Amino acid sequence: xxxxxxxxxxxxxxxxxxxxxxxxxxxxxxxxxxxxxxxxxxxxxxxxxxxxxxxxxxxxxxxxxxxxxxxxxxxxxxxxxxxxxxxxxxxxxxxxxxxxxxxxxxxxxxxxxxxxxxxxxxxxxxxxxxxxxxxxxxxxxxxxxxxxxxxxxxxxxxxxxxxxxxxxxxxxxxxxxxxxxxxxxxxxxxxxxxxxxxxxxxxxxxxxxxxxxxxxxxxxxxxxxxxxxxxxxxxxxxxxxxxxxxxxxxxxxxxxxxxxxxxxxxxxxxxxxxxxxxxxxxxxxxxxxxxxxxxxxxxxxx
Numbered sequence: 001x002x003x004x005x006x007x008x009x010x011x012x013x014x015x016x017x018x019x020x021x022x023x024x025x026x027x028x029x030x031x032x033x034x035x036x037x038x039x040x041x042x043x044x045x046x047x048x049x050x051x052x053x054x055x056x057x058x059x060x061x062x063x064x065x066x067x068x069x070x071x072x073x074x075x076x077x078x079x080x081x082x083x084x085x086x087x088x089x090x091x092x093x094x095x096x097x098x099x100x101x102x103x104x105x106x107x108x109x110x111x112x113x114x115x116x117x118x119x120x121x122x123x124x125x126x127x128x129x130x131x132x133x134x135x136x137x138x139x140x141x142x143x144x145x146x147x148x149x150x151x152x153x154x155x156x157x158x159x160x161x162x163x164x165x166x167x168x169x170x171x172x173x174x175x176x177x178x179x180x181x182x183x184x185x186x187x188x189x190x191x192x193x194x195x196x197x198x199x200x201x202x203x204x205x206x207x208x209x210x211x212x213x214x215x216x217x218x219x220x221x222x223x224x225x226x227x228x229x230x231x232x233x234x235x236x237x238x239x240x241x242x243x244x245x246x247x248x249x250x251x252x253x254x255x256x257x258x259x260x261x262x263x264x265x266x267x268x269x270x271x272x273x274x275x276x277x278x279x280x281x282x283x284x285x286x287x288x289x290x291x292x293x294x295x296x297x298x299x300x301x302x
Contacts, residue, residue, distance in 0.1 A: 006032040010131045012142075017100055019139060023146040024100035028131050032092045041083050046099040047107065048076045049156065050084075051122045055091035059084045061114065068093065072116040073156040078103055094127040096149055110157050119156045126152050158209065167195065168207045171215075179219050182245040186212045220244060221257055228262055229269050235262045 009029030017024035026046055032054075050057075052068045059066050059074060060083040067087065068074050076082050078099075098106070106112075126148055133145035170193055178184045189212065190197040204212045224242040227233055233241075239250035251261050260268065 006030075008131070010134045012134060013137055017142060019142050021100075021143065021146050022102050023098060023106065023150055024102075025130065025134060025142075025145040025149045026097040026099045028094075028096040028127060028134060028149075030092075030094050030127065030131075032090065033086050034090055037086065037091075039082065039084050041081065043079065043081045044076065044097075045078050046097045047078055047103055047112075048082070048095060048097045049153065050074050050076075051094045051119070051127075051152075051156065052116075053092040053094065053122050053124075055086060055088035057084055057091045057093065058087050059114075066115045068116050071118055071120055071122070073119045074116040075112050075114050077107065077112075077114065094122055094124070096127070096130060096152065098149060106153075110153055112157070119158075123152060123155055126155075164203045164207060167193065167200075167203055171200065171204055171212065175216055175219050179216060179223065180241055180243045182243050184216070184243065186216070189216075216243075217253060218257075221253060224250065224254075224262075225265070228266055238262070 007029065008031075009027065011027040012025065050059075050068055050073065052070045052072045054070055056070075057068045059068060059076070061076070061080055066074060130145055130148040130152070133141040133148060135141075171189065174189055174192060186200070187197060190200050193200065195203075201211050204210075204215060208215055210218070220243045224238050224244070227238045227241065228235075231238075235250070236247045239247045242250075244250035244253065254260060254262055254265065258265065
């Protein structure tokens with residue numbers, strides 16, 4: 001029955017990383033398993049990520065278990081006993097392992113959880129590039145393998161880019177079009193999008209990594225920072241042009257997020273990209289807001 005299994009795997013040809021880096025990739029692979037396949041039962045001293053493609057697999061640890069379905073990711077942490085089996089006639093998944101002294105910081109920084117979570121379609125190209133870099137057996141390959149693994153981890157924890165995409169796109173578009181109106185609230189956006197507020201909160205939080213209100217405030221702050229740095233417009237004008245009800249609220253928002261006042265940020269910057277600009281409020285409101293991609297970053301950054 002060997003033809004029912006297709007196991008592609010590649011391992012680092014030395015016991016530990018040869019470079020000083022935050023992330024050391026040990027191995028990676030692509031498994032398509034069928035009847036009679038077993039991954040063994042052993043304690044392993046590295047972090048392993050699993051990303052489901054087809055079928056289902058079951059993972060067990062200390063009397064608990066979880067299922068890995070297509071589009072989901074899960075982990076075994078260093079020092080844990082790996083005990084996994086397929087639950088369907090065919091089970092396909094990609095995997096990678098990471099070791100090194102920085103593993104505790106990596107796990108804590110990404111807030112990794114063992115149990116399965118939906119992450120979207122498996123980034124097959126990234127896994128294939130990762131295996132290619134490991135196969136190169138070079139110092140450059142080791143650095144590049146770490147970069148590919150970091151991208152995979154980031155996608156795994158960022159959430160799906162396909163689940164509920166239509167609603168998330170509509171929400172993001174609504175924010176771009178109305179962020180400079182101080183009367184815009186999450187309740188109002190829920191009505192406009194014809195979805196319950198709790199549903200919007202859950203889906204936006206899963207997709208962007210922050211709830212709708214935080215996303216809206218982050219977008220406003222990002223827009224305001226651009227005007228603070230690029231123009232000589234008065235702070236009061238910038239606050240009004242980017243959806244803050246007054247200058248005091250704007251200042252408190254910046255202090256809370258960035259630890260500095262608008263004036264302090266300007267002094268720290270020390271220059272303007274457009275030193276002659278002194279736009280009145282009506283022109284500020286017409287200024288092009290940040291792109292949708294930038295807004296996604298804002299949701300995570302503030």
